[in-house]
Amino acid sequence: MTLNIGLVGTGWFSKVHADLLAGMDDVRLKAVCGSSKEKGEQLARNYGASGYGDIVDMLDAEKLDAVYVCxxxxxxxxxxxxxxxxxxxxxxxxxxxxxxxxxxxxLQEIKERNLLTSVGYHFRYQNNVRRLKETLAGDKVGMIVGQWMGGMPGVAWWRNQEQSGGQFTEQTTHIVDLLRYLAGEVTEVYGLFGNRVMHEAHENVTVADVGTVSLKLASGIVANISNTCVLPDGVGRIGLSFYNEAGLLDWNPDRLLEVRKGDSTEYANEGNPYAAESEAFLHAVRTGDRSRILSDYEDGYKTLKVTCAAYESSQSGLPVKI
Structure with a gap:
């Protein structure tokens, strides 16, 4: 059975998914919807698909088994x-x-219909995150510290708080999501955000360019996640570190470092988590088996609530309970 797939969006990440879909057996990228028909057709022609400029027009014209929204x-x-x-x-x-x-x-409509969904928190599908989750199952974690340190993306919407939600919601969401996935739910946040560099270096910047957020988890774990977008190209740090009496577990997108009482082991990341998340979703579309999907819409909403609460706290100066 060949799955006919639609794609909404024509940016860089849409192309990442389109390339993966094009390389899969029994999968056909059938249609692409852009913000204009011209943009939709421009990306679509690379894959032998049809282009559209309106989601309703695409759905009226095509019989699609699933759609990617980017x-x-x-x-x-x-x-x-x-x-x-x-x-x-x-x-x-x-x-x-x-x-x-x-x-x-x-979310209410999705739950009422029991509709199949998946959210692109691809780090959950890394082999090192699976290894980390298994290791943490036997640990009592004391504290967790995370970072997303990098530069400011060039697209105008990212620099606008109302449009992007700011760095903590748009980028650092990956670290917040891993925190939830590996250590459990967040119950309270206190955020401090600031404008140090980018509002002077570029026009129309309304997002904070530095921030740190303290988080309380239901388990009693205390965590901190910080981010910045002031760094130059090629300089940065993304990661999540777990501290306890047994030692340190330090994860970044490329490797997992385990330090236990003086002994250290490093595991390189293997495989393609973007492919793994797509395979899990398409397996569910084919069979109805959702067990391989590691984040659905409801779970993704829980991560969004944490990141938005951090921004709310930064505005009020007060902790926010979730």
């Missing part, structure tokens, strides 16, 4: 509603939106 945070809402009301399973890139209002409404 659009900026401010563009969510109507796209998902069109898919939900036609009971079309969808894979959606993070974050679900810049704020929680639209996803909260969409």
């Amino acid at each position: 659009v900026p945070p401010q563009s969510h809402g109507a796209i998902e509603r069109a898919l939900i009301r036609r009971d079309i399973p969808f894979f959606i890139e993070k974050p679900l939106a810049a704020t929680t209002e639209i996803p909260a409404s969409l």
Whole structure:
């Protein structure tokens, strides 16, 4: 059975997914929807697909088994509603939106229909994250520290707080999501955000360029996640570290370092987590078996609530309970 897939969005990440889909057996990228018909057709022709400029037009014209949604945070809402009301399973890139209002409404409709969904928190599908989760099952973690330190993306919408939700919601969401996946739910956050460099270096920057967030977990674990987008190209750090009496477990996208009482072991990451998340989703579309999907829409919404609460706290100066 060949699956006919639609894709919404024409940016760099849409092409990442399109290339993966094009290389899969019994999968056909059938249609691409862009913000204009021209953009949709431009990407679609690379894959022998049809291009559209409106989600409803695409769904009216094509019989699709599933759709990938890869659009900026401010563009969510109507796209998902069109898919939900036609009971079309969808894979959606993070974050679900810049704020929680639209996803909260969409989630109710998704749950009512028991619609199949998957969210692109690809780090969950890394072999090292699986190894880390298994190791942590036997540990009593004391503290967790995470970072997303890098530069500012060049696209205009990312620099606008209302459109992107800011760095903690748009980028650092990956670290927040791993924290939840590996250590459990967050119950309270206290965020401190600041504007140090980028609002002077570029026009129309309304997002904070530095921030740190303290988090309390239901388990009693205390965590801190910091981020910045002031660094030059090629300089940065992304990671999550776990500290306890047995030692240190330090993860980054490339490797996992385990330090136990003086002995250290390093595990290089292997495989392609983007391919793994797609395979899990498409397996569910084919068979109905959702067990391989590690983050659905409801789970992705929980991560969004944490990142949005951190921004709320930074504005009020007070901790926010979740």
